[in-house]
Amino acid sequence: MGFPLVLASVIIIYFNEAFSPLVRTVHSVINRSPPEYLKEVILLDDCSTRDELGDHLKNYIAETWPDNIVRIVRTEERSGLIRARVAGAQASKGDVLIFLDAHCEASPGWLQPLLARIKEDPKAALCPEIDNIDQETLNYGATGSFSVGGFWWSLHFTWRPIPDHEQKRRKSDIDLIRSPTMAGGLFAIDRNFFFEIGAYDTGMEIWGGENLEISFRIWMCGGSLEFVPCSRVGHIFRSSHPYGFPSKKDYHGINSMRLAEVWMDEYRRLFYMHRRDLLGKDYGDISERKALRQNLKCKSFKWYLDNVYPEKFIPDENVHAWGMVRNPATNLCLDTLGEDEKKSFHIGVFSCQNGISANQVFSLSLKNQLRREEGCLEIYKIGDKPMLYSCDSHKSNQQWIYFKSNGTLVHIKTGACLDSTRNGQHVSTKKCSKSDTQKWAFEHYLDI
Incomplete structure (x- = not known):
């Protein structure tokens, strides 16, 4: 594979992550990324309180990578995953942003396919194939099967088999896989395109719904979302949420209301069919996000359903x-x-x-x-x-x-x-x- 002429900023957000999986993630990225392709690794600390993530981590990073290829950026107050990712992207200097969770292991050869594809098409957002790291033994285990992302009308993410029309489009097992949505933890995107289409909705709080929002937006506003079989990253799947929540507020529900009101047009009725309890709740000011959609001349949600996710069942149509x-x-x-x-x-x-x-x-x-x-x-x-x-x-x-x-x-x-x-x-x-x-x-x- 030829030199892609783009450099990657790998951005890892963490909040009270255990020291070992965090540095494992960093070591794997550094050791398995050709240095000529890697601009930097940004560790975005979202106001962690664990002692080992303070001076101990700072000294470890400085001693292990004295060339400053790894930088720690700390938020002044708890921002949540969504806003922390925007802060990490703003601090970056690379051509391509690659977001990783703080409990991953990059596999050999993981980086080049992502950069080559984005060099070919800067409007393609990409996800590596995700393998499983056992949460108990931390062994890099089973190879993940090829699937695509979908969603429930309650606006939760789901994995689905590759649909027949996509199987027919692909010519070989290493061809890119178009996906309606992504899980959101691991993906690569051209830095300019990321900010051009609105980064993340910073009116959303903490975590939840942002992965579907950016998935819909990428497709509807001129981009594509693809899984890359030749890029593999291991991930620890946990039974509990790793980021924690500062209150009992329904962050996913309120964030999903913002998504539905801005991007789903008349199909937001199906979200509220599941979440009638949210009707009348305050979801904040969405005027900037609506203006973004208008200025970018993004397509309708019906276009998305017809062209990107035609197999999605709509319970009250046809x-x-x-x-x-x-x-x-x-x-x-x-x-x-x-x-x-x-x-x-x-x-x-x-x-x-x-x-x-x-x-x-x-x-x-x-x-x-x-x-x-x-x-x-x-x-x-x-x-x-x-x-x-x-x-x-x-x-x-x-x-x-x-x-x-x-x-x-x-x-x-x-x-x-x-x-x-x-x-x-x-x-x-x-x-x-x-x-x-x-x-x-x-x-x-x-x-x-």
Whole structure:
């Protein structure tokens, strides 16, 4: 690979990070980055209080790297991850900004593919492939599988398989992978482009939502977001959040409101469907962010959905029916009963909440799937209790048909009818009859 003629500033934000993983991150970056490509490593200390991160770290850095390639920059007060990253970017001098979490290990050859691609296209924001470092043993372990980033309508990040259209576009396993979103901890971006498109929204506080905000903004404002298979970085995935929060304020929720109000246009309705509790809450002044979007002539969120994330399911568009699915005789509605939708589970019924609870929003899709955002109801035989599994349009045991004339929801393959039960219990399927427990009504009908 030829000399890319761009230099990297690696920016590592930390708050009370343990000494060992922090310096491991720095050593790996220095040892595995060709010096002619590395401008500097900036350690941005967001007002840490651990003793070992004071003079001990300062002396260690000075003795280990006397050439000053590693610089410590300290905030005067706790800023939070989002604002600290902006401070780190402002202090940088390189052509390319590479943000890393403070508990990583760069692999050999990690840097050159990132710089070469940004030299080729300065509007491409890039993520290395992320490998797992065991949080207990700290061993560099399993190689991460190729995935792309997505999101839930509640505006939480999720990993997803590479979609078919992207697999077909790529010619080999080392080709770049276009991704709708990124997790946000590890990414590279041209410094000028980063500031041109608005850096981060510094009206957001501490942590949460900023990764989706910058993902949407990159795509909508003329850039692209890509994963780079030839660049690999290990990361310690922790069960608790490493940065800590200064109060019990719902930082993710309020930050996500700012994101939704500025970037999601009419689709912000789907965020508030999940977070009705936030309606009317103060999310601060967003006039500068709206002006930024207008000045950059950014595209609409519908453009983003149509062109970047066409596989994203929209629960109230292009469906037969959606909303609460109510059993009129009991006034009970289909309900996830608060289960974790990243897993498979049985569906139940609960007292209808009249739009207050997103747990009761279901759709009957044009592919005849009775579904949630990512999961579809599935059975194999009459008598099964329907379970929510990842939707797969090729699976016939996920297909249902609704008869508005008698209110039945019939499983096409088995002929079983969805059958209600007691409040808080799991629904089942039975041979179709005229029982009131097999009659259902959707809240909204689009083409039935």
